[in-house]
Amino acid sequence: xxxxxxxxxxxxxxxxxxxxxxxxxxxxxxxxxxxxxxxxxxxxxxxxxxxxxxxxxxxxxxxxxxxxxxxxxxxxxxxxxxxxxxxxxxxxxxxxxxxxxxxxxxxxxxxxxxxxxxxxxxxxxxxxxxxxxxxxxxxxxxxxxxxxxxxxxxxxxxxxxxxxxxxxxxxxxxxxxxxxxxxxxxxxxxxxxxxxxxxxxxxxxxxxxxxxxxxxxx
Amino acid sequence: xxxxxxxxxxxxxxxxxxxxxxxxxxxxxxxxxxxxxxxxxxxxxxxxxxxxxxxxxxxxxxxxxxxxxxxxxx
Numbered sequence: 001x002x003x004x005x006x007x008x009x010x011x012x013x014x015x016x017x018x019x020x021x022x023x024x025x026x027x028x029x030x031x032x033x034x035x036x037x038x039x040x041x042x043x044x045x046x047x048x049x050x051x052x053x054x055x056x057x058x059x060x061x062x063x064x065x066x067x068x069x070x071x072x073x074x075x076x077x078x079x080x081x082x083x084x085x086x087x088x089x090x091x092x093x094x095x096x097x098x099x100x101x102x103x104x105x106x107x108x109x110x111x112x113x114x115x116x117x118x119x120x121x122x123x124x125x126x127x128x129x130x131x132x133x134x135x136x137x138x139x140x141x142x143x144x145x146x147x148x149x150x151x152x153x154x155x156x157x158x159x160x161x162x163x164x165x166x167x168x169x170x171x172x173x174x175x176x177x178x179x180x181x182x183x184x185x186x187x188x189x190x191x192x193x194x195x196x197x198x199x200x201x202x203x204x205x206x207x208x209x210x211x212x213x214x215x216x217x218x
Numbered sequence: 219x220x221x222x223x224x225x226x227x228x229x230x231x232x233x234x235x236x237x238x239x240x241x242x243x244x245x246x247x248x249x250x251x252x253x254x255x256x257x258x259x260x261x262x263x264x265x266x267x268x269x270x271x272x273x274x275x276x277x278x279x280x281x282x283x284x285x286x287x288x289x290x291x292x
Contacts, residue, residue, distance in 0.1 A: 058274075060274075073271065075271075075273060077245075077248065078248055078277065079248060079249070079275070079276060079277025079278060079279070080273050080274060080275045080276065080277065081273065081274040082268075082271045082272075082273055083271065083272045083273070083274065084270060084271060084272075085264075085270050085271060085272050088270060100274070107278070107284075107288050108278060108284060108287065108288070109292050115260065115274075115276040115281070116260065116261075116276075117260050117261050117262055117274045117275060117276040118274055118276070120261065120262045121262045121272065121274045124234065124236065124262060124272070125272075127234075128234060167282070167283055170283060171282065171283065171286065175290070176290070176291070177290055177291055177292060178287040178288070178290040178291065178292055179292065181283075181286065181287045181290055182287060185283060
């Protein structure tokens, strides 16, 4: 395992994924800053959120139960999240969550809740990790969205159906502001995924920002 | 150019059953376009050109909700 304060990145997998990551993984740098004073998963996710609040593209990282961030990655493109394949983290025994950020901009005033693709990814990583990773986090300037597979993993078909229901319910509801629209979508995601055994929650938080300091690993 | 979303595209899959982004897919105005000229749909993909990664692809331009929200006042 690499030093936690630097890379916190291990190559232990042998499940078909190449061990040679070509691009777009970063030293976790400032994401694990200050951990000598003590940390926990909630603090790690809040560090991630505040530092990603300064970014206009999506990043991802794995979070462990001790409060460390691992395997920071980004595709560098808007509209997509690059995530290090779980097969590269099998030696990180305590990872339980994947965090990523939902940027906002002039066109989109809130980061918003999970997309269907986010939850499909949670399904895949839960399967690939034999249930060890059961949590997906989306951070945004308005707060933190968390999805947890509590027990049995629903199929992708059920996930897609639930998310389509959430989208349809949101489209059908007339509201007079984008903020109400996204809040309504968040409520519908909570309700529809709850019906298939995925617990989604939202914690409202201030739009705090911290500088992200990292470097690309070449 | 008006493009459709390739909702019925038959993707090859990897050993885990994840969809593989086909060779020849290119970027156009920030969106991925498949070799057949249709937009790559939102979803979870692997890209053989970038091994070791999984991509959660969900651009707002392909999201009807984002279009509705963009039409509303803040």
